[in-house]
Amino acid sequence: MALSHDAVVRLTTLGWALLLCLFALSAPLLWAASPLLLAGVILVGALLGLSIHAARRLPRRDGRSSGRTHACLIGAGLLTCLVAAPVWWLVLQPALHPLAVPRVTLSDGRRQVVFQGMVHVASEQFYRSVAYDLLRAKDAGYVLFFEGVQPGTPEADAWLDAATQSSGDLNAQYARIGQVCGLSFQGDFLAFVQRDEALDPAHLVTADVSVTEMYEEWQRLVAADPALAETLPAGDGHGDGMFDMSSLLQVAAGLKDSQKDLLAAACKGVFSVVLGRAESPDALNRVILDFRNRRLAERIAGSADADIYITYGSAHFPGLFRELQAQDPAWRIVGTAWTTAILPPDDAVGRLRLAPP
Template sequence: MALSHDAVVRLKTLGWALLLFLFLISAPLLWAASPLLLAGVVLVGALLGLMIHVARRLPRRARWSPDRTQAALIGAALLTGLVAAPIWWLVLQPALYPLAVPRVTLSDGRREVVFQGMVHVGSEQFYRSVAYDLLRAKAAGYVLFFEGVQPGTPEADAWLDAATQSGGDLNAQYAQIGDVCGLSFQGNFLAFVQRDEALDPAHLVTADVSVTEMYEEWQRLVAADPALAETLPASDGHGDGMFDMSSALQVAAGLKDSQKDLLAAVCKGIFSVVLGRAESPDALNRVILDFRNRRLAERIAALPDADIYITYGSAHFPGLFRELQAQDPAWRIMGTAWTAAILPPDEAAGRLQLAPP
């Protein structure tokens, strides 16, 4: 059944309204990235719309008509929306699917172990709350266990750099990424608690392994299964992975304020998506996760009468819990609380509505 003239007019009006809305919510995002980017997308979209229109009307060979103008406008609006869509998707991720980390309370019936899941880069509010909990736990007599792989021999450090495609000081790298992404590095907030470790080693403990221990464990695994050696990424010894990241950070540091704001919003979305995924299978995880989990469980077992508060990467918890239960089946999860690790900034600007004097 053919639509009436009024129905066609209404549908066309609705269609143009939707296209206008799509363009209005997409164009500012591309403008913030670069006015040239917006101009290029609009131009390419208009040309694509024209090409499709001309291809459909080619036999008629008509001169320029309002239909061609409409085709150009439709193409420009649609392509602008398509290019902006993935950016919008990333920007909205922290609000739609917040990256939550657990705080799990464990007990074997005699003492309590609290595991606070961490991320290397997160929101300032999150780290402030963790630091406050650490101080409270220390005042209550808990032993504080901190994550932090200790330096190793030059050979071991070179192996880890090549295996992880990094280039040395990962902490400095995390701090730079935090600055670019409008986030914070965990070391900037927990260091003030750890700095007294030498004064109170009984209650402040860096419970992690050294790079040398990780390297020795990898060598042991490779000796038992030589095929593992082929799973590590090839390296030419020039640190290409770090060079690329360093170059990207340098470019980001030179962006305009509006571009930095957009990049920070996109970064938060990327962190929410990537860190929210389950840990992917990786042969190196047998050292980075499994080996360190075993050592952490051994450290917990070495203090049978102490309540312990642990700050470790969230990915470590499942393996740590398995290791604890393997040592003593009495270990149980007593409670779990969740905290968003990436939050909107808590700084806001407003205006007081004061009555005139």
């Protein structure tokens, strides 16, 4: 059934209003990225709209200028919305799908082990909360176990750089990523707790392995299964193209303030999406996760009379729990709490409205 003239007018008006609203939401985002980007998208969209209009009208050759104008406006508006949509999707991810990390309390019936899941880069508020909990746990008599792979021999360090495609100091790179993304690096907030490790080694323990131990474990695995050696990426660990992480960080450092703000918002979305996924299968995880989990479980077993508070990457918990239960089936989860790792900034600035004297 054909629509009436009034219905067509209403639908057309609604369509234009919707397009205008979407364009008003999308255009500022592209403008913040670059005014030239916005101008280019509008121009390309207008040309696409005009081309489609011309192709549809070719047999009729009526040449109405209003039709061409409408086609240009529709094409420019739609393409602007389409280009901005993925960015908006990323920007909204921390609110729509917050990255939650667990704090799990375990018990074997005699003592407690608290596992605080961590991420290398997160919001400042998250790290403040964890640091506060660590101090409370220490005052309560818990032994604090920290994550932190220790340096190894030059050969082992070179192997890890190549295996992870990193370029040297991973902690320094995490700190730079945090700065670009408007986030913080965990080492900047937990270091003040760890700095007293030499003064109180009984309660402050870096419970991780060294790079040399990881390298030796990898060699043992390769000796048992030579095919594993082919799973590591080729190269020297310094990147093989212009878009390696170091180059991207250098480009980001030279952006304008509005561009940095947009990049930081999108970057938070990327972290929420990527870190929220399950750990993907990777042969290197047999060393980075499985081997370190076994050693951590051995450390816990070696401190049989102590309550322990652990700060380790969240991905370690499933494997660690399996290792603990393999040693002693009495281990059970007795409590779980969740914390959002990526939050809006807390540096808002307002204005005091005071009455004149």
